[in-house]
Amino acid sequence: MKRALLFCAALxxxxxxxxxxxxxxxxxxxxxxxxxxxGVSVGHSMPSIGGLSETYLLNIMxxxxxxxxxxxxxxxxxxxxxxxxxxxxxTHYSKQPWVPAAQTLDVKLVAQGKDAIDRCSSCHGDxxxxxxxxxxxxxxxxxxxxxxxxxxxxxxxxxxxxKKMRTNAKKLDEADVAAAAAHYASxxx
Amino acid sequence: MSINRRNFIKSxxxxxxxxxxxxxTSARAAGSGNNKGKVVVIGGGFGGSxxxxxxxxxxxxxxxxxxxxxxxxTSCPLSNEVLSGHRDIASLQTxxxxxxxxxxxxxxxxxxxxxxxxxxxxxxxxxxxxxxALVMAPGIAFDxxxxxxxxxxxxxxxxxxxxxxxxxxxxKAQLEAMPDGGxxxxxxxxxxxxxxxxxxxxxxxxxxxxxxxxxxxSKVLILDANDSFSKKGLFEQGWKALYPGMIEWVSGANxxxxxxxxAAAKMCFTGLNDHKADVINLIPPHRAGKIAQxxxxxxxxxxxxxxxxxxxxxxxxxxxxxxxxCIAGELPVYDMPKSAHMAITQAKVAAGAIVAKLNGLAxxxxxxxxxxxxxxxxxxxxxxxxxxxxxxxQFVYVKEAGxxxxxxxxxxxxxxxxxxxxxxxxxxxxxxxx
Numbered sequence: 230m231k232r233a234l235l236f237c238a239a240l241x242x243x244x245x246x247x248x249x250x251x252x253x254x255x256x257x258x259x260x261x262x263x264x265x266x267x268g269v270s271v272g273h274s275m276p277s278i279g280g281l282s283e284t285y286l287l288n289i290m291x292x293x294x295x296x297x298x299x300x301x302x303x304x305x306x307x308x309x310x311x312x313x314x315x316x317x318x319x320t321h322y323s324k325q326p327w328v329p330a331a332q333t334l335d336v337k338l339v340a341q342g343k344d345a346i347d348r349c350s351s352c353h354g355d356x357x358x359x360x361x362x363x364x365x366x367x368x369x370x371x372x373x374x375x376x377x378x379x380x381x382x383x384x385x386x387x388x389x390x391x392k393k394m395r396t397n398a399k400k401l402d403e404a405d406v407a408a409a410a411a412h413y414a415s416x417x418x
Numbered sequence: 419m420s421i422n423r424r425n426f427i428k429s430x431x432x433x434x435x436x437x438x439x440x441x442x443t444s445a446r447a448a449g450s451g452n453n454k455g456k457v458v459v460i461g462g463g464f465g466g467s468x469x470x471x472x473x474x475x476x477x478x479x480x481x482x483x484x485x486x487x488x489x490x491x492t493s494c495p496l497s498n499e500v501l502s503g504h505r506d507i508a509s510l511q512t513x514x515x516x517x518x519x520x521x522x523x524x525x526x527x528x529x530x531x532x533x534x535x536x537x538x539x540x541x542x543x544x545x546x547x548x549x550x551a552l553v554m555a556p557g558i559a560f561d562x563x564x565x566x567x568x569x570x571x572x573x574x575x576x577x578x579x580x581x582x583x584x585x586x587x588x589x590k591a592q593l594e595a596m597p598d599g600g601x602x603x604x605x606x607x608x609x610x611x612x613x614x615x616x617x618x619x620x621x622x623x624x625x626x627x628x629x630x631x632x633x634x635x636s637k638v639l640i641l642d643a644n645d646s647f648s649k650k651g652l653f654e655q656g657w658k659a660l661y662p663g664m665i666e667w668v669s670g671a672n673x674x675x676x677x678x679x680x681a682a683a684k685m686c687f688t689g690l691n692d693h694k695a696d697v698i699n700l701i702p703p704h705r706a707g708k709i710a711q712x713x714x715x716x717x718x719x720x721x722x723x724x725x726x727x728x729x730x731x732x733x734x735x736x737x738x739x740x741x742x743x744c745i746a747g748e749l750p751v752y753d754m755p756k757s758a759h760m761a762i763t764q765a766k767v768a769a770g771a772i773v774a775k776l777n778g779l780a781x782x783x784x785x786x787x788x789x790x791x792x793x794x795x796x797x798x799x800x801x802x803x804x805x806x807x808x809x810x811x812q813f814v815y816v817k818e819a820g821x822x823x824x825x826x827x828x829x830x831x832x833x834x835x836x837x838x839x840x841x842x843x844x845x846x847x848x849x850x851x852x
Contacts, residue, residue, distance in 0.1 A: 255785045258472070258766040261849050262759055263789065263842050271848045272841030301823070301834040302801060306787065309805025309819030374841075377834060386828035 253317040256310075260318070269328045273373040280327025284362035286319035292390060299387040329369025334411050342412025345405035348397040349413075357413040372407070372414035379406050454479040455550035455776040458539050460529050460709060462486030462514060464493075465741030465761035466555030467850040472769035474520045480776060483523040483547055485539070489513060491851070494613060495758045496793075496843050497582035501590050502623040503631075504796055510582060516852045529556075532713040534734040551772040554715065554722065554731070554739040555761070556707025557581075558612055561720075564703045565605075566678040575681040576700040579620075580612065592697040593627055599635040600696035602628075603686055605676040606642040607703040610721070612742045612756040614648040615792045615802070617701060618667075622653070622794035625661035640667040641686060641693065643675040649792060649802055649822050656794040656832075676700070706743035713737070721745035726813040727784055728771035729764050738768040746813045754813065755804075758846055760788045765850075784808050791839035799835030 260278075264270050268279025278286065292298035294307040294315065307315060346355070353359050357367030367375060381387050382398035383406075389395055401409065454477060459470045462484050470484045492511050499505035514524045527541040532552065540546045560578065562569050568576065579589040596602065602624055606617045621638045628636045646669070647653070657665040668674035678687040679700060686693040686700075705711065705720030715722040715733050722739035723732045724746050731737045741761035746754050754760050767784040774781050786806035793799045804820035806813060823835060 252783045255766065255770055255782050258770075259763050259785045259787050261766075261845075262762055262787075263838075263845050265845050265848065270841070270845055271852075272844035274837040274841035275845055301831050301838060302789065302803060305803045305820050306789070306805060307819070309787070309807075309816040373837070377837060380830060381834070384828065384830045387830060 251311070251314045251317045253314060253321060256314065256318065257321055267325045267328075268322045269325075270330070270371065270374075273330075273332065273371050274377060276370060276374045277328065277330055278322050279325030281322060281366055282362045283319045283323035285365050286322055287316060288363055289365075290315045290319060296388075298390050299381065327366065327369070329417060330371045330414065332372060332414060334372060334415050338408050338411040339415045341405070341408040342410075342415070345401070345408040346412050348400060349409055352393075353413070356416040356418065358418070367413035368416040368418060370414060372410045375410035375413060376407055379410065454481070456481040456548060457483070457551045457553065457772060457776075458547050458549040459484045459553040459555060460532075460539065461553075461555035461557060461707070461741070462488070462491060462517070462524070463555060463557050463741060463761065464758040464846065464850045465765045466553060467491075467514075467517060468762045468765035469553045469555065469738075469740060469769050470517055470522045471520060471850070472766050473773055474522055476769060476773045477777065478521065480773065481523075482521075483525060484514070484517055485525045485527060485529055485541060486514065487526060487528045489526055492583040492586070493758070493843070493847065494580070494582045494616075495846075496839075497579070497586050498616070498620045498623040499793065500582075500586050501579075501593060501620065502626040504623075504626070507583075507586060512847060512851045514851070529709050532709065532737075534713060534737060537736065550736065550776060552737045553765075553768055553772075554710050554713070554737055554743065555741045555765070556709050556743055558704040558706065558742045558756075559708045559711070561703040561705055564607070565676060565700065567681060568679050568700055568702060572679070572681040573700070576679060576684075576698040578701050579699060580616070580701050580704075589697070589699055593624060594631075596633065596636065596696040598633045600633070600637075601694070602636065602638045602697045602699070603693060603695040604638065604640045604699045605679075605686060605701055606640060606644065606647075606674075607701050608643040608670075608675075610745070610753065610756060611701065611704050613790075614755055614757075615653070615790060617642075618647055618649070618653045619792040619794065620699070621665045621667075622657060622661065622792075625657070625664045626795055628664065629661060634664075636664070636696075638665045639693065639695070640665070641674045641676050641688060642668060643670045645669045645671050648790075649800055651825055652800045652822055653792070653794075655825060656798060656800065660795050660798060704742075706739070710739060710743045715739055715743075717745070719745075725811060726767075726786070726808045727811060728781055729768035729784075730771065738772065740764040740768050754786070754806075755788050755790065757788055757790045759790060759842075760786070762846060762850060763787055786813070789842065791835060791842060793836050793839050795836070797833040797836050799832060799837070799839045801835055801839075 264278050270277045293300045293304040379398050382395050459466045470482050474482050500507050527543045530542045531540045577585045577589040579585045604617050673688045673690045676686045706716050706722050722744045724744045726746050729738045742756040763786050770782045789803045791801045800823045802822045805816045
C-alpha cells in the first residue's frame with residue numbers, strides 16, 4: 230500500500246515539477262543508448278534522430294505514447310514520460326545537426342531505387358528532403374531501418390496510421406522495398 | 419576549489435550539441451595539471467567505460483583514470499549467439515583505444531586495494547592513485563563454493579560462460595562435440611544474477627545449434643533454483659514454436675536447484691535427483707566483484723547498495739558502485755536489473771552527479787531506463803523494458819510504462835525486435851567504448 234501511495238505521488242508530482250521547462254539533459258543521455266550520441270545512430274536497424282524536424286518527432290512520439298501507431302518498443306518507453314518531456318526531447322533532437330549514416334550500399338539496388346521511389350517522392354522528395362515538416366527526412370537514413378519501416382506499413386497485422394503511406398507502401402513491388410530504401414540511404418542532401 | 423560556472427556550462431553545451439569529433443584535441447586531451455578533480459574508474463565494462471567517457475565529455479578538465487586488467491573486452495550481451503553459431507566472438511570484442519583518445523588514462527592492471535578513508539586506489543603493480551570520486555564497476559564475482567564440487571578449476575570442465583570470452587568458446591566446443599540425442603544442462607543460480615533472461619535465451623540458442631547441426635534429437639534441460647523467470651510466457655511460447663520438445667524447464671520448487679556437481683563424471687545433483695549430461699553449463703551464484711566486497715561496500719547478500727539520486731554508495735562517500743555490482747530498490751519489481759543497458763544508464767547518472775559535485779553545482783535530475791532484448795532465433799526477438807523515476811530518494815518504476823513484448827504479437831514484431839537488438843548492440847558498444 231505504501232508503495233502504491235509513493236507511486237501516485239510520483240505520477241502526480243511529475244507534471245508539476247516539469248511543467249515549466251523539463252530538464253531533459255540527463256534524459257537525452259539515456260536515449261543515446263539506442264540512438265547514438267546527438268541522435269547519430271551507428272546501428273543499421275536504429276534510426277538516426279538528430280536533425281529530424283520537431284513536428285515529425287513530436288508527432289511520432291505522441292502517436293507511440295497513445296498507441297495510435299504500432300511500435301515494437303518505443304510505445305512502452307514513451308508511456309513513462311510526460312507530454313512536456315516528450316516535447317522537450319523533440320525540440321532537443323530537432324536542433325542537432327543531421328549526420329548521414331555511414332553505410333555500404335549495393336550499387337545495383339541504389340540504381341534500381343531511382344525508379345522504385347515513384348510512389349515515395351511526391352511526399353518525401355527525390356532526395357528524401359520533404360516539403361512538409363510532419364514528413365520524415367529520409368536523406369542518408371539507415372537503409373535497413375527504412376526497409377523495416379516499409380515492412381510495418383505493408384503488414385495489415387500492425388496498426389499503422391496514415392492511409393496514404395499504407396496504400397503506397399503496399400503498392401510497392403517486394404523487390405522495390407530494398408531498392409527504395411537504398412536510394413534514399415544513398416542521398417547526401 | 420574555485421568554480422568557473424561559465425566554462426562548465428560551455429563544456430556541457432559542447433558535450434550535448436557538438437559532435438565529439440569537433441572538440442579540439444587540446445580540450446579532449448586536457449588531463450593533468452588542472453584542479454578540477456580526479457576520478458578513478460575501476461572496471462572497463464559497459465558501466466565503467468561509459469562513466470569514464472561521459473565524465474570526460476561533460477567536463478574535459480577532470481582527470482579520469484580507468485583501471486581494467488584486460489586489454490580486450492568481450493560483451494556478454496549477444497554472446498549466446500556465439501553458441502548457436504549465428505555470431506562470431508570477434509564481433510563482441512573491443513579494446514580501449516576510444517577511451518585513450520578522449521584523454522582518459524587507461525591502466526591495464528588489477529586493483530589490489532581501495533582506502534576509502536584516504537581516498538586512494540592501489541593497483542597490483544603497486545601504483546597508488548588519489549581520487550575525489552571513485553566509480554566502482556568491477557561487475558560480478560562467482561560464488562564457486564556455493565555449489566559443492568564446483569570451483570574455478572571445475573569451470574573448465576563445466577563452463578559457466580557467464581563472463582564472455584574463453585568460457586563462451588569452451589561451452590561452444592562442448593556443444594559441438596556432444597552426440598545427437600545427448601543432454602545439455604543449464605544450471606541457473608538463485609536470483610539476483612546478471613542478465614536475468616540470459617539462461618533462457620541461451621537455451622534457445624543452444625537448441626538452435628542442435629536443430630541446424632544434426633543434433634535435433636538432443637535436449638536442453640534447465641535446472642533452475644528459482645520458481646519463475648524473466649519473460650517466462652514469451653520464452654515458453656518461443657521455445658515451443660521454434661524448438662518443439664527440445665527445451666525442458668525445471669523450477670526450484672520441482673527440485674530444480676543444483677546443490678552438488680561431479681565435474682569429472684558430468685553429473686548434477688539436486689535435492690532428490692541425479693542428472694547425467696553430455697554438457698553442463700553451471701552458472702554459479704553471483705556477488706559484487708571482489709574489490710567491492712574487499713572495500714566493504716557490500717550488504718549481507720553481497721551487493722553494493724546505492725542512493726538512486728546519485729548512484730553514490732550508502733556505505734562510503736564519494737564511491738559510486740554501478741553496473742552488475744550494485745543494487746537499489748526492493749525485489750522483485752523495483753530493483754535495478756543487472757543488464758548492460760542499465761549499467762550504461764547508471765554510469766550516466768553517476769557521471770552527471772560527479773561532474774556536478776566537482777564543479778560545485780546542484781545534482782542533476784537522474785533518469786533511468788532499461789531495455790533488454792532476448793533473441794531466440796535470427797528473426798525472433800522479445801524484450802522487456804522499464805522506465806524509472808526517483809521519488810523521495812526511492813527508485814520506482816513507472817507502472818503505466820514498460821513491460822514485456824505482447825504475447826499475441828504478429829510475427830513481424832518478433833522479427834523487428836531481433837533486428838532492433840542488433841541495432842541496440844551496435845549503439846551501446848559505441849556509447850560505452852567509442
